[in-house]
Amino acid sequence: MPGKEFHVYDDDGYIGIVNADSYISFVDSDWQLNQLFNHFSKAINDETLIVWGTSPGGGSWIVDFLEARSEQQSFREFESTIVVTDGRLYLVNYTDLTMAAQFEDYTLPDKRNTDLCIELQPGRYRCIVRQMFIPEKDGDRFEIILRPAERKGEPVNDVYWNTRF
Structure with a gap:
């Protein structure tokens, strides 16, 4: 897992990491935006999904999975936890989630994105997501560090770095 680099394209400004084995994805055939983001927040708290805003308008992102933080200073970062049940986590974009x-x-991961997979031993992981660029300027890289965790992360009320509301 460490040292893996992925390219994720997103039109809408949100990407995430999902435990496709345990995440309950369906919301409603006619969901509303606040309903969707409440669903995402619940899934973050249930440790089956981590979603964050990238920058307005989306883009093409490089996501590096590393063993430790690089020495480069990040623009911003957060920590969350996620549970691995079947040995895999997938990167997903907003289109796939919606x-x-x-x-x-419709199942996750989308069949076009099955290669956006990290293999890990089952268990709970502390996930540090570091945005390595200033939004709307230059850059396109996120660093993700996954480490075994003993306890659940802090509860959230919203998607990380959400700019929609």
Whole structure:
């Protein structure tokens, strides 16, 4: 896992990490935005999903999974926890999450993104997400550090770095 680099494209300014084995993705065939983000927040608190805002308008992102923080200073960062049940976590974009929220038969990961996978031993992980660029300026890189964790992270009321509301 350490040292893996992925390229994730997103049109809408949100990407995430999901335990596709345990995340309940369906919300409603006619979900509303606040309903969707409440669903995401609950899933973050249930340790099945981590979602964060990237920058307005989306983009193409490089996501590095590292063993430790780089020495470069981040623009911002957060910590959360996620539980691995089947040995895999997937990177997902907002389109995949909204499709799965709207259609009961849509599964994560999207078949086009099955290669955006990290293999880990089952267990709880502390996840540090570091944004290595200033939004709307230059840059496109996130660092993610996953370490075994003994206890659940702090509860959240919203998606990390959410700018929609």
